[in-house]
Amino acid sequence: MADDAYDEVRTVEYTLAVEHELNQTPGKLSPLHGSDGSYQDKGAQLIDRFGHLDLEEKQARNEDTNNTDVNVERRFIKKPKSADVAPLIDRDDQKQTKVDLNSPIAKSTGLAVRRYHDKQWLKGYFGNGWTGEDGDTAVPFDGNNIIDLGAGFTKAALLKLREQMNLGDVDTESEEPVILLDPESETDLLSITEYVDADFNETRPLVRGEIKPWLGFRFVRANLKSRKAFGDAVDLLVPAPNHIALPAFVPSGLHRGVWTEFWGKITERNDKKHSTQIYAEACSAVVRVDEAKTYQLVIDHSA
Numbered sequence: 001m002a003d004d005a006y007d008e009v010r011t012v013e014y015t016l017a018v019e020h021e022l023n024q025t026p027g028k029l030s031p032l033h034g035s036d037g038s039y040q041d042k043g044a045q046l047i048d049r050f051g052h053l054d055l056e057e058k059q060a061r062n063e064d065t066n067n068t069d070v071n072v073e074r075r076f077i078k079k080p081k082s083a084d085v086a087p088l089i090d091r092d093d094q095k096q097t098k099v100d101l102n103s104p105i106a107k108s109t110g111l112a113v114r115r116y117h118d119k120q121w122l123k124g125y126f127g128n129g130w131t132g133e134d135g136d137t138a139v140p141f142d143g144n145n146i147i148d149l150g151a152g153f154t155k156a157a158l159l160k161l162r163e164q165m166n167l168g169d170v171d172t173e174s175e176e177p178v179i180l181l182d183p184e185s186e187t188d189l190l191s192i193t194e195y196v197d198a199d200f201n202e203t204r205p206l207v208r209g210e211i212k213p214w215l216g217f218r219f220v221r222a223n224l225k226s227r228k229a230f231g232d233a234v235d236l237l238v239p240a241p242n243h244i245a246l247p248a249f250v251p252s253g254l255h256r257g258v259w260t261e262f263w264g265k266i267t268e269r270n271d272k273k274h275s276t277q278i279y280a281e282a283c284s285a286v287v288r289v290d291e292a293k294t295y296q297l298v299i300d301h302s303a
Helices: 003-024 104-126 155-167 183-189 227-237
Strands: 035-038 043-050 072-078 083-085 129-131 137-139 146-151 178-181 218-221 243-249 254-269 275-288 294-300
Touching: 003 104, 003 254, 035 043, 072 254, 072 275, 083 104, 104 227, 104 243, 104 254, 104 275, 129 275, 146 155, 155 294, 178 183, 183 218, 183 243, 227 243
Parallel strands: 035 254, 146 294, 178 218
Antiparallel strands: 043 072, 072 129, 083 275, 129 137, 178 243, 243 294, 254 275
């Protein structure tokens, strides 16, 4: 078999194995969105959101039509730069050439791709949305939706967020809000008597250490300050020393765009003494499409 044909066989094995790994264990953050799409161009229009409308009573028969000007906000997504990784495996280090579903190569690549997509989720959540006729007007995070909770993740904090969402006309009955919990906030939650006590809760979270929904919120645990997991996106979550900004949102406020979920190739490098090049590439972005549905809970963990 020719060398290039052999590389093609291994590339197919590698691609199938990584895709299997990604399907078996999706990213922790990247699935948290209300809509998604696949794109080829550098940008795409997502939605036209019409402003508030009210019907008015007719005043007379055959009167002039009540023409109403409507504000329209058009939201866009923009293509980020692709990301890749391309380790070289020396011939002396190769233990096997076959790439099966349990291959360490596939598992490592799958982990790297998941971390990338999760990091893109955080960058999109805290970054700019895009509006305007051509999508060139940046929309920063709404400062009114950044809630300073002071010290600790408490029941009062959850009630304050719930009130804020209700005042903003967020439909929390048809769509369950999600809050990302860092380890310290998880500890605070498990220290709330009403949350862990069966007299107040239909389940016993402390029995298995499970984080159950409460007060209408779903919680997702993540070590949000881990640079190993989220890289430089961690800086977006730390507004001040010993503080953290927890994302709190309803999924329909976010859109995820994918240009490349995963693309891979295995090649024998003649210029590197026939070492094997393992290549992986991905490209995705998350963008806010409704500012009223996304919040930050700023917590001081220094106490």
